[in-house]
Amino acid sequence: MKEDESNWFSKWESQLPKPEELIPINQTLITPDLAIAFDIGTTHNPYTTHHHHQQPPAISTPSSQPNSGEFDSSELAGDEPARTLKRPRLVWTPQLHKRFVDAVAQLGIKHAVPKTIMQLMSVDGLTRENVASHLQKYRLYLKRMQGLSSGGSGGGGFGSGGDPVTDRLFASSPVPPHFLHQSGHPNSDAFLPYMPAAVLQQQHHQQMGVVGHQFQRHFGSPVLSRQQPGQQTVHMVGTPVRGSYADDQQPPQEKKALTLFPVGDD
């Protein structure tokens, strides 16, 4: 039992926020050719075409990124409406969710509020609303789990929609033990090993635009999509099978994660 804690802690520690270790969320970037090969650009996607305007929320970590502030954008100076446009629908990929969970874990369920979580995650493009919304669902998920394991509805015949895993996304990430019972950590101090100083000031580089084909049913998709009346789904897929990756491990075999290309804004 305690071992479990040590165990998850060890794993967690292994992938700790050391800048060097911290980056691998959007690791695989698709090459332009590959993007084209994927039919990206056939349709008029604002993000796939050369109109890199404002940035779709890109998931990236505040660490090294080759392309710092300089891009040779052809028309990036004159029009940057941005801000007022709707952000693309954020796709909560398991990895992204993991970051979320880790953030909550490190903050402690107590102080896990949208704003703080968002800052700790340091995922650029992420908004407080994104996190807030997700946090709610996550809390419900946790609640559900507890209620289920406690004994509850064993009586009536479970089977009707009482799946322990109604939420595949949440299920894909290991839920820290202590999330379940209470917010109060007796010795929580001991569990706050590292708090990145950069939390409050992250340099953001936005990048990526991506694309994929319409896929439903798979949640291995890193990233976001945007749809507007008249636009087609710009979902993207990357990870193959459904499964259960325990944690940050990416699918062993690869369908190849397609991804984003650098862009600039601001």
Added chain:
DNA sequence: CTGCGAATAT
């Protein structure tokens, strides 16, 4: 702002 429920969009 944060939390929550429901509606709405994609």
Added chain:
DNA sequence: CATATTCGCA
């Protein structure tokens, strides 16, 4: 159809 986002309220 599932999921994320938006809206109103506490």
